């Protein structure tokens with residue numbers, strides 16, 4: 450999402466003195482035109498239609514701040530979505546994490562560990578470095594005996610870059626990955642990622658920035674608009690999967706990724722997206738007039754980050770649809786209890802995962818995320 454399309458959503462409270470009641474609203478700030486909107490959380494309706502309100506400025510928006518709108522003093526008590534939290538929560542730092550090529554089969558387990566340890570995943574991208582990228586990324590190690598082996602290794606296959614948000618994130622992630630040497634990790638931190646999933650030498654499963662400065666540089670290297678690192682999608686023998694926002698917010702994305710890999714599917718591209726309404730409706734357009742929940746499905750896809758994937762296998766569309774199960778999780782639980790939707794779905798809208806339905810749409814849907822949206 451371009452910066453100008455971003456909207457930030459906060460939970461605000463106003464003490465209504467006439468009723469002696471605390472009333473709660475969402476305060477939404479639209480970056481494109483600096484307008485605001487308010488939504489009444491109790492009555493579930495718009496309280497203030499989107500309008501100019503120049504005295505509410507971006508710099509005033511943080512938890513603990515008080516902003517005044519039409520004589521009401523509104524206290525910002527929380528961020529209302531993961532996206533806003535990741536952008537504003539300054540006391541919670543960001544770090545950069547990377548899953549190295551040797552840990553490909555453990556991507557789901559590593560993401561689960563990240564989710565269980567209280568990180569918010571603000572961004573995620575599978576990519577593959579070229580040698581020049583690796584030499585730049587590991588520039589501080591140039592001249593060391595392991596430099597060549599390290600740079601060759603890091604280019605040898607897919608890697609996954611992660612923006613990780615948490616209190617004290619740099620240390621917290623380095624603690625979770627464990628000591629550099631896997632043999633040492635197995636003794637000193639047996640539950641760490643390197644102890645569990647690393648082998649030895651350069652093959653130590655994960656990378657973590659060593660300070661806030663390097664985190665910021667490495668996050669930029671991976672995720673800025675100018676990054677050289679492209680998606681790894683190949684657009685053949687493929688189907689499209691989207692892990693829906695409710696799963697990402699519930700911290701269960703790693704479990705679903707693990708099931709996909711354990712069932713023998715290849716994840717050949719993967720990226721986190723924050724979709725706006727127009728994009729989400731365009732993607733789901735084939736369901737307009739077909740599924741009664743078209744609007745709700747489109748809306749849900751914009752409610753938080755989703756993770757899109759290119760999944761490959763022979764007969765990828767059909768075999769992956771079989772793994773996902775019936776569209777309605779209730780039916781899935783009755784008829785196909787081992788499927789992803791049976792295990793993780795809530796209802797027809799929050800049904801855990803989207804998968805391509807029609808054979809001929811597999812490549813088209815993957816192209817939508819990994820080609821068309823990359824150019825927007």
Ligand SMILES: Nc1ncnc2c1ncn2[C@@H]1O[C@H](COP(=O)(O)OP(=O)(O)OP(=O)(O)O)[C@@H](O)[C@H]1O
Nearest residue numbers: 590595599628629650651652653655656657658659
């Ligand atoms: N002596 C070594 N022999 C082989 N590989 C090494 C050696 N020292 C470091 N490496 C590799 O180089 C990477 C970067 O080394 P560094 O000293 O920065 O370790 P780190 O900070 O624990 O790891 P990273 O930067 O990957 O998070 C290590 O993760 C490891 O893959």
